[in-house]
Amino acid sequence: MADEIKSTLELALEKAEKLGKASKEELEAEKLKEEAQRLSAKFLRDELEDFEKVVKEFLKNKRPDQRKIILQSMVKVFLRNIVLPFNEYQLEDGKKALKGLNIVLKNVPEINKLSQGVEKLLKEYFSHKQAIYKELLKRFSSGVEALEQAISNEIGAQVKINIEEHPQFKEEWNKIKQRLDEEYGRQLEYMKNIFEKILS
Numbered sequence: 001m002a003d004e005i006k007s008t009l010e011l012a013l014e015k016a017e018k019l020g021k022a023s024k025e026e027l028e029a030e031k032l033k034e035e036a037q038r039l040s041a042k043f044l045r046d047e048l049e050d051f052e053k054v055v056k057e058f059l060k061n062k063r064p065d066q067r068k069i070i071l072q073s074m075v076k077v078f079l080r081n082i083v084l085p086f087n088e089y090q091l092e093d094g095k096k097a098l099k100g101l102n103i104v105l106k107n108v109p110e111i112n113k114l115s116q117g118v119e120k121l122l123k124e125y126f127s128h129k130q131a132i133y134k135e136l137l138k139r140f141s142s143g144v145e146a147l148e149q150a151i152s153n154e155i156g157a158q159v160k161i162n163i164e165e166h167p168q169f170k171e172e173w174n175k176i177k178q179r180l181d182e183e184y185g186r187q188l189e190y191m192k193n194i195f196e197k198i199l200s
Contacts, residue, residue, distance in 0.1 A: 028066075029066075029069050032062075032066055032069050032070050032073070033069060033070075033073040035058070035070075036058070036069070036070045036071075036073035036074045036077075037073050037074070037076075037077050039051075039054060039055070039058065039074070040073070040074045040077035040078060040100060041077060043096075043100050044077075044078075044081060044093070044096055044097065044100065051100065051103055052103050052106075055074075055103060055104060058070060059071075068199060071104055071105070071199055072199045072200075074100070074104045075101060075104060075105070075195055075196065075198075075199060076196075077100075078097040078098070078100045078101045078104070079097070079101075079192050079195055079196065081093055081094065081096070081097035082094045082097045082098065082118065082122070082188070082192065083188075084122070084125050084181060084184055084185060084188060085122055085125065085126045088126075091122055091123065091126050094118075094119070094122045095119060095122075098115045098118055098119055101115060101195060102115050105195070105198060105199075108198055111198075114191065114194060114195070117191060118188070118191050118192075121184065121187055121188060121191065122188075124184075125180070125184040128180065128184075129177070129180055132176055132180070133173065136169070136172060136173055136176065137163055137164070137169075140163045140166065140168075140169050140172075141163055144163050144166070
């Protein structure tokens with residue numbers, strides 16, 4: 001197993017070796033990719049004043065093949081940041097990444113429609129997940145209240161059971177969440193693939 005996992009150092013050395021053998025065009029492409037990824041990451045961290053202007057400037061005087069490399073690299077960064085949201089922050093991150101995609105692919109017809117579809121899916125997943133979680137808590141709490149009362153009467157002291165830590169609750173929730181993740185995950189992957197195909 002350990003042999004299969006390459007260390008970061010090994011990967012870095014391999015990359016350096018490849019770059020050593022790389023042609024001028026390959027080195028240039030690698031440089032453009034890295035710069036495009038860096039700019040996209042800066043946008044996601046709110047470190048750029050006017051991302052659209054920066055992208056326009058970066059693409060200026062570039063050959064069509066270079067422009068394609070830049071745009072593909074940016075799209076990849078944004079797509080990596082669109083995931084089924086575990087919390088509010090991830091939902092906001094997803095929206096921010098969609099905003100980046102809209103800027104980078106603004107000349108593509110229907111891009112806003114596609115982005116809105118993805119955002120709707122993320123919001124739907126998040127609220128659906130929360131609603132199911134609350135419902136499950138409610139269902140479990142009625143059974144737990146009786147158990148708390150019985151134990152409290154037995155030992156003569158107030159007992160509180162944390163439902164969310166109850167093994168049965170966790171097991172039930174994990175099953176539900178897994179089904180939810182699979183269902184929404186398939187839809188999300190399908191939509192993300194459309195974004196990738198735009199520039200292929």
